[in-house]
Amino acid sequence: MYSLGIFLFQKAENAEEGIKIIDLLYKDGSFGDLLGLAIVGILFILSFMALYIFIERYLTINKAGRIDETFLNNIKNSVASGNLEGAKAVCRNTDSPYSRMVEKGIQRIGKPLRDINASIENVGNLEVFKLEKNLSTLASIAGVAPMIGFFGTVTGMILAFYKMSSEDNVTPTVLAGGIYQALFTTAGGLFVGILAFVGYNLLVANVDKVVFKMERTATEFMDMLQEPMK
Numbered sequence: 583m584y585s586l587g588i589f590l591f592q593k594a595e596n597a598e599e600g601i602k603i604i605d606l607l608y609k610d611g612s613f614g615d616l617l618g619l620a621i622v623g624i625l626f627i628l629s630f631m632a633l634y635i636f637i638e639r640y641l642t643i644n645k646a647g648r649i650d651e652t653f654l655n656n657i658k659n660s661v662a663s664g665n666l667e668g669a670k671a672v673c674r675n676t677d678s679p680y681s682r683m684v685e686k687g688i689q690r691i692g693k694p695l696r697d698i699n700a701s702i703e704n705v706g707n708l709e710v711f712k713l714e715k716n717l718s719t720l721a722s723i724a725g726v727a728p729m730i731g732f733f734g735t736v737t738g739m740i741l742a743f744y745k746m747s748s749e750d751n752v753t754p755t756v757l758a759g760g761i762y763q764a765l766f767t768t769a770g771g772l773f774v775g776i777l778a779f780v781g782y783n784l785l786v787a788n789v790d791k792v793v794f795k796m797e798r799t800a801t802e803f804m805d806m807l808q809e810p811m812k
Contacts, residue, residue: 618741618763621734625727625770632723632774635716636781643713643788646679649795657684658806666691679709679792680799687803695807702800709796713789717782724778731771738764 653676660669666688673685686705690698741763 617737618734618767621730621737621767622770624730625767625774628723628727628730629774629777632720632727632778632781635720635723636778636785639713639716639720639785640788643785643792646709646713647788647792647795649678649680649799650676653681654684654799654802654806657688657803661688661691661806679706679713679796682709683796683800684803687800687807691807695804698807699800699804702803706796706800710789710793713792717785717789720778720782720785724775724782727774727778728771731768731775734767734771735764738767 653672656672657669660666660672669688670685673681673688683702683705687698687702690701
């Protein structure tokens with residue numbers, strides 16, 4: 583019984599210390615307000631990052647997806663006439679993943695077709711890696727923004743309940759600050775997360791379209807190399 587009394591007394595002391603810490607943190611609501619502002623600031627930074635990544639990647643991927651319909655015809659004419667340097671010049675003058683893949687294939691002409699195809703695939707993998715730059719960051723923002731918003735919800739409700747327990751006359755005005763912080767950060771986190779999620783999936787779909795065009799170009803180039811052998 584004596585040891586039980588000491589245990590309960592220590593628990594009461596720890597609880598009292600915990601209350602004192604909360605009193606220190608949430609005194610006059612300053613800590614809660616600063617924490618709310620910090621969460622909103624973080625969400626604002628994440629939204630700016632997501633917007634920048636989306637615009638930059640969207641423009642880059644769209645540019646990579648453009649292909650000159652006469653490109654392969656020019657390459658075919660140059661290769662057929664034995665003008666490999668001219669074919670390489672056509673590739674260098676065309677800034678796209680396709681041209682860099684074809685240029686690598688032209689550099690390997692004379693070697694087995696399997697080696698040429700492998701070199702083209704290696705360049706294609708590097709180009710896809712470049713296109714997917716920062717997409718993982720955008721996906722992370724889509725996942726972490728709602729979590730940060732929910733963290734703001736918890737801290738806002740803590741602030742509201744703390745004010746409820748520390749005020750003699752509890753009015754809606756007393757609770758409004760904490761509840762407003764909780765709802766605002768939740769809405770902000772969901773807003774940023776949804777936009778980042780939609781942007782990420784749109785960019786992934788565009789990358790898939792570019793990859794399909796790259797594969798088609800590589801196949802047409804390899805078919806072109808086999809034509810003279812028929």
